[in-house]
Amino acid sequence: MTAAIHPSDEMFKTALITFGRDEAKARAFYESSGRRNVEAVANWLREHGCDPSTMSVLDFACGFGRMTQHFAREFGEVMCSDLEPDMLHFIKETTDVDGFLSNTDLARVKWPAREFDVIFSYSLFTHLHPDIWAAWFEAVSERVKPGGFLFLTTRGVEFARKTGEEMPDGATVQFTEKNETEGRLDASIYGRTTVSREFVDAAIAAQSEKRMVRVAYFKGGEFDQYQDMHVLARATDLHR
Numbered sequence: 001m002t003a004a005i006h007p008s009d010e011m012f013k014t015a016l017i018t019f020g021r022d023e024a025k026a027r028a029f030y031e032s033s034g035r036r037n038v039e040a041v042a043n044w045l046r047e048h049g050c051d052p053s054t055m056s057v058l059d060f061a062c063g064f065g066r067m068t069q070h071f072a073r074e075f076g077e078v079m080c081s082d083l084e085p086d087m088l089h090f091i092k093e094t095t096d097v098d099g100f101l102s103n104t105d106l107a108r109v110k111w112p113a114r115e116f117d118v119i120f121s122y123s124l125f126t127h128l129h130p131d132i133w134a135a136w137f138e139a140v141s142e143r144v145k146p147g148g149f150l151f152l153t154t155r156g157v158e159f160a161r162k163t164g165e166e167m168p169d170g171a172t173v174q175f176t177e178k179n180e181t182e183g184r185l186d187a188s189i190y191g192r193t194t195v196s197r198e199f200v201d202a203a204i205a206a207q208s209e210k211r212m213v214r215v216a217y218f219k220g221g222e223f224d225q226y227q228d229m230h231v232l233a234r235a236t237d238l239h240r
Contacts, residue, residue, distance in 0.1 A: 003031035004094040006064040008086070010180050030066060033225060038070035040223050041120060041151055044216070044231065052076070055117035060140060061124035062099065065091040071120070072097050079112070083185075104189065106135055115145040126155040126227060127190045130173045134203045141212045144234040150212060156228035159220040160194040172199035200230055211235060 005012050005027065015026035042052040052075045059068045062080035064087050071078045072095045080091055080099040088099035103109050119140055128136055137152075144150050157167050160174070167174050174194045177187040197217060204212055216231035223229035 003027070003034060003066065003069060004090075005030060006086075006090045009064040009066070011063060011066050014180060034066040035070045037122065037224055038067050038074055041118070042074045045118070045149070050117075052118075057118040057120060058116040058143065060119055060121045061102070062091065063087060065095060065097075067120070067122060068097055069095045075118070079116070104185065106132065106139055109139070111139075111143060115143050115148070117145055117148045119144050119148075119150045121150070121152040122224075123153055123227065125152050125195075126193055127179060128193055129189045129191065130175055130193065132189065133173075133193070133195075134206060137203050138207060138211075141207070141232070141234065144212070146234050146236045148234050149215075150230075150232040150234070152230050152232070153224055153227035154200060154230065155192065155194045156220050157194060157196050159226055159228070165194060167194060167196070172196045172202070197228070197230075204232070 009030075012026060012030050015029045016023065019025040019029065045052050045055070054076050056077040056079070057071050057075045059071055059078065059080040062068045062082050065080065068078065068080045068091050078095075078097045080088065080097055081102045082088065082099070083102050083104065085101065088101065091097050091099060100110060100112055121140060125133065125136070140152070141150060160167065165174070172195060176192040178192045179185060179187050179190055181190070201214070204214060212232040212234055214230065215233045216229075218224075218229040218231075220226050220228050
């Protein structure tokens with residue numbers, strides 16, 4: 001099945017630039033990369049005794065649905081979330097998946113009154129300012145069911161180094177006021193965030209409740225083609 005692509009999709013625009021404006025190659029990459037990540041999530045769950053077709057998943061920071069449309073074919077129940085109504089409307093039209101609006105201000109996010117078996121957050125934590133990173137991590141973690149899983153990606157140190165960005169010795173996070181939204185989002189809070197595994201482990205350790213534990217870690221190229229993938233599980237003896 002060919003992926004539906006919105007003309008304003010920033011992931012597709014980036015692919016066009018990468019492939020020298022070759023639309024066919026950009027479309028092929030857009031579709032295959034989204035499908036590959038979702039299949040990797042579903043296969044990981046199956047390998048750990050879970051059946052995605054019976055599980056709920058929230059695609060948080062979904063964009064225009066590059067991966068949401070594939071989640072809709074793998075999971076029993078799918079919900080999505082991002083900042084713009086156009087994103088949610090497009091996903092509803094193309095996949096019949098419902099969503100809710102997020103917000104750059106965490107306090108203004110209208111979370112649904114429920115939890116999810118799986119939350120998948122691709123390329124959100126690659127942008128958040130270090131001062132708000134932990135708060136968003138806590139908020140997203142709270143929406144995972146006890147016994148459920150959080151999959152989140154980060155911009156890893158090794159990938160940053162390959163693109164010419166060096167982390168200072170001893171640093172676990174580096175933030176640059178730069179993003180691909182062409183001014184739509186404030187780069188001072190939504191920029192380019194490179195973190196080490198140790199930075200994420202520190203956020204896990206600093207939780208107000210010891211809610212999430214790490215169960216797997218994949219460097220860029222092992223799960224996603226570029227980004228690091230952190231797989232966390234919510235403890236079963238904690239309840240909100």
